[in-house]
Amino acid sequence: MKYVYLGLIVFLSGLSYGQQDNTKNPFQQLDTELPTPNVYRNAAGAPGHAYWQQQADYKMEIRLDDEQQRIYGTERITYHNNSPDQLDYLWVQLDQNVRSLDSDTYTTERSRLDDRMTLGQLSGLEPSFDGGFQIDHVKNAGGKDMPYYIQKTMMRIELPAPLASGEEVTFDIKFWYNINNRLVDGGGRSGSEYFEEDDNFLYTIAQFYPRMALYTDNEGWQNKQFLGRGEFALTFGDFDVKITVPADHLVAATGTLENENDVLTRQQRQRLEQARQEREQPVIIASQEEAIEREKTKSTKEKTWHFTAENVRDFAFASSRKFIWDAMGVEQDNGTVVMAMSMYPKEGNPLWERFSTKAVAHTLKWYTHYTFDYPYPAAWSINAAEIGMEYPMICFNFGRTESDGTYSDRTKYGMIGVIIHEVGHNYFPMIVNSDERQWTWMDEGLNTFLQYLTEQQWERDYPSRRGPANKIVDYMKGDKQYISPIMTNSESIWQFGNNAYGKPATALNILRESVMGREQFDYAFKTYANRWKFKHPAPADLFRTMEDASAIDLDWFWRGWFYTTDNVDIALTSVKPYRINTRNPVAENDRQRKQQREAGRNISSIRNEEAIAQTYDEIDTTLRDYYTDYDPLESTVLDEEEYQRYLEGLSDAERATLEADKYYYELTFKNIGGLVMPIILEFTFADGTKEVKRIPAEIWRMGTEEVSKVFPFTKEVTAVVLDPFLETADVDTSNNYYPSRSSQSRFDLYQRGERNGENPMQRDARARARQQSGSTGSQRK
Template sequence: MYLMNKIILSLCLSGGFFTSMAQKYDQHKVFDPLFYKGQQGNEYRTGSGAPGIKYWQNRADYTLNATLDTTRHRLSGTTVINYTNNSPDALDFLWLQLDQNIFREDSRSEATSPVEGGRFDNKTFTKGDEIESVYITGDGKSEKADYIVSDTRMEIKLKEALKNFGGRIQIKITYAFDIPGYGTDRMGRMAAKDGWIYELAQWYPRMEVYDDVTGWNVIPYLGASEFYLEYGDFDYTITAPSDLLVVGSGELLNPAEVLTPKIMARLATARSSDKTIMIRDSADLKEHPLKPNLTWHFFCKNARDVSWAASKAFLWDAARINLPGGKKALAQSVYPIESKGQDAWSRSTEYVKGCIELYSQEWFAYTYPVATNVAGIVEGMEYPGIVFCGWPSKSDNLWDVTNHEFGHNWFPMIVGSNERKYAWMDEGFNTFINGVDTKVFNKGEYDQPHDAEKDAPGLFADNMDAIMNVPDVIQPENLGGAAYSKPALGLNILREEILGRERFDFAFRTYIKRWAFKHPTPWDFFHSMDNAAGEDLSWFWNEWFLTTWKDDQAVKSIAYKDNDPSKGSLITLTNNEEMALPVTVEVKEENGKVSRKQLPAEIWQRGNKWILACRTTSKIVYATVNPDRTLPDVNPDNNALSGIAMDSSVTAGSVIKSYFDAIGGEDRVKSIKDLTMTLVDTLQGIVFTKVNQYKMPDKFLQEVSRSNTVVSHVAINADTLTVVQQGRTQRITGTQENAGAKARYKLFPELNFGQAGYTMELDSQYHIIDGALTYLITVSQPDGLKVKYFYDRQTGFKVLQYADRPNYTHLAFSDYRTSGTGVKIPFTQRDIRGGNTLTYKVTTVAANTNLPDDIFK
């Protein structure tokens, strides 16, 4: 399921970096020899991570027949389940899932939904699954079942136990339900310009999984936790009005009965084309077989689920998918006219084809004959061979959601983990392979450099849930981190920093191959990776997946052998938090030489300090850890240290003078009476526009728009701060109360540093930012707030500032250019807020335009 990172446009200066005070590191907890205690291998699941010689799993084959009533928005049907008990246990009762019951007003999900609502809350209610009859057939006898419904589950009590080692029983259920408008963002319906779009999922009673780990898996469906399902073959039909186009999981068996000859011919062309072929355009919407209803017949082999979609509004295009070994499949997209466009859904099939071909080459060949992307009300949800993505998605956002949802055809459609308990085994693994894919697709068209340090404040916040938690237990605001981003980052660190790509990729492919169409546990994954990669990673699994420990590596000191830089240097590293990770040290010498040393995590086995001997021959300009920001260091301020002493003639005042000289001179700065600046950033296809207006000395206005809709408004007028967000207005009055906001939004705060009540303190050591030496000046304001300002030693420009308090935004500046004012301003400005960063580019600047005072109220 797709979970876009929320860009929180908070005006309360949220999202700072951590600091670490007392030593927390204990190597005995990290390198615990008993991590696998209680998780040793057995005859079902081996200690090597492979299925054992007696591994088993049950099987459910389905025959489904459904009718869609578009007048009543209602589905009715019959489900016939042929269930095979391959377990060593005779079963006295069976459990099934009735997922539509989540939409009942008296559901457990509704009772446990927070008052403020959320993504998985019901917007309207239905009667859920309306069960007309349940019959069981065994040993040639058919009879009414003795069953009970409990929320989203049904228990069938058997008169005679279902035999073990291959016993079979048939269950037939007749049922109906009203299709919800919004189905917890997993299914639903929406009215498009040319007709309703139906996205049908969780649409039939399904078997619960009975396994060797817990027996029946009967966690109720509450919304956040997804699914755990048996594998089998699906033979299903959908009867619907003849003007609807129906697409579904698997292969359409009767195309000649439901498609016109013209559409059939175009479809045949698409099956042989690497370019997208339009099969059904807007001019074709009224062409269909002249019958009141059509029955569409699909078959999906060895799947854990099937889903489908239907609409008379669907445009349809397709192209060929080229799979390893010469096999072919079909990529196709269906979407309403509103979604058409080369910056939108007209590229969807290209995205489908691209990501599936890449995943098939890298990990495991795609297993379904068709891959269908459906545009509708669902923002992003995955099913075997078919996914639902939001109809307004465009550009990189459409690539991201398409790539993500089809990545799920590997996790959990092929590797069938228990999503009810371990969301990270599908969402996290999938998010990881999404990143690998994005680097390659169309030569990295949508690839963005990743900075793990930016993610650290969010992923390792004090209130963050550990990865190894049931999704329904994880706080809603933490689900994206714990289930998606942090597991993906962990796998990336394993691949890039610990194992290397060759060892990691072999081990990951081994895990996929071993557990394809089976049910792995987390311990099967851990064991499999250890064995195939040839590395005891128990320390990593423990700290990354079971705890909320943090990473904070630091350069403590630099010394020279015999106090002679030509004889080499000794660099002392420390590990200040509870997590151990490998260390990359970059050293730049005064002679211009730059070298790197990579150290394994095992340097931390005997404590939190390590002395690195370097064969340097001149003074060290700086030594820094995590130079590429691949690790989520929660305190990057201590990552680098300079070996060059600062010139004693440098003072805080001289640094500020150099800054003014660099941007055009203090007098020219003072000549600016007002300034209006427009800045723009695009993230996942969404345009963020920020308009800043300043009027000296104490007025400021900022409006931030998301795709031309204002999402935040902040105004400062002397000591009054006005914030408008989500239709709510808040006014705060007082110097101290508004200290942080005033410091952040002041155009040239340096003009105030010489005034009464301000003090400046120059740090005695250089700080390294983006490989450059910088001066750090900490300014204490009259209101008590301390703000850190960093100035480049070479250029004099300000490169970073942030308030010296937890949870405050970092503002980074670069690309200084002369504006119409004659003063150089940074044309690239980064707002670093927790794990989110917006990189704004200045598009327009206007000065001294006589801004009226009343706009700042």
């Protein structure tokens, strides 16, 4: 490595990189983007001293018609106006209307015709299933009709008199709707699944009742139409729900079962009590053998299951005669015991019996670790094909085995991952109750981040889909025409999964690992979770709390990652080595000789050694004088005297710097992607040791296109790697190395007719059978 020798006066300082457009400055504060703090939400990101929120309490009687696949229901809603505002009308969500024949979900969906179309594709161009709410009546508590108007997925209820601050109103709604088959009628979060082989249904029922829209200090009524993607903004309240189903069904639901003696057998109650005491292994409450018998002998009678739940934002349930049921208790730090439970059909075994309830328990443990104690009595995981969806205390999760009971690793880890994710939604947004209709990332992104942390606690190097920075690279470097900023409304997002799940989860992981550090991040994040549990946070509340609790300015991070589509591409464009010119004549002359030797001779000099027999001065020696044999690198007594006088003029600190004789390296970085990030460097030295340097993102604050920094070392550097641990989501790592590196690509070879579609368990079984067959053949011989 060739070094440039610095002059005798070494001046190392911050450099100025000129003027920049402050309107595009990533370090401009977010004050202009965030709402003004007030008495409801303060500047620290916490609820203000006058914070308020509404409450909606429900009493419901629901009947599931297993013959017609319908839900019939009546509900009494008591709405408490805790706001300082007078309300002239109420808005109620009719989410099932997304399946009405005139739904905007159908009319606004893009479609095209190709030269070749299947009948299925053609039938999908127009709705064929009417699953919208049928409202029989809306009456006040005295039984008098109340005027209402239905606008697609919203219903406005007219009040006879304005509802003043501090008052409440009670009204009744009678309704019904057709339950959609999720696997036939266009999917969905809720519905039925039909099992043809035993002629039975499995119901996962949600959004099944008219629900109060959210009214908040910062949004007013959240009555944005539901088109199917943006989820739900809901009000906390208490629920008292009676659900009538076929007598041989098992039911799981939000809340506490109030009538165990009426709906469970004595044996089931005994097993459930045993499960409440169990902490290590789930207890089977309803076995697979019992479920198979229920499938065969369908009851024509009905039973009513009674559930109550306090301070929840929603209610959902599952019902089927196919269910197997297991459970165990999870003891929390505060001493409370939460029941982790699963229901699933035989088609999920042995996968579900082995993993589901333990995944629920594991999720409660680690989400609590990062946030707060789980406040509810139960957490359910319900098996349903091709779905992952969450509600308070209950979630619906995919994961089925092959007909022979085997499963792929993708199925296993996908199932565990979705259970962790959906159970984790109890914390975000079921408790930390963000507005999903507006900001999907506030529940999905935060939850996906915690899912990643929890998955890594499940198994060493768990194959998480999202979280690590390198997994978001392909998305970040994609065509910006099809990428939206995270701060985009749910219904208008390109690449929904990457935008609302992957990118915010990755951003939080980068904050934790590379910007704030784990200790500071965990403290601030837990502060946010506890400030806003059972409340309605907005993005500004998260942004402000994370700064308030850590004393770290993060405006540049929120601006770049959440408000733009820039990516990270920082290039290490040059590494210039320097040494100090010590003025020591002996040492400096030796260095120059060494450099000259290492530089080598040019080709002309080498060839002239043979081609020129004698030079003129070799022929005529009278041409030789003092300079013929002069060596400019030979030091003299005068040189030594000058060096000593130089040393005598130095201070002790200057002499120490001189004697250290360090190696100096000027590194220059170019910001190609536009997103400023910390600069993380790994230096390798000539003796084989390594050292990591971490430079905060603020190094870019005076100029975001290019920056240089000098690094002094006592040892010679042989290599430098930028972002060595793949923690910044750099989309092009080919420009991150000194000396530069080239990567080798590989391609796969295949033969026609190769066996596909076989999972490793099946292949292993086939191999063992082949081996056993071979052994038997040898014995016969």
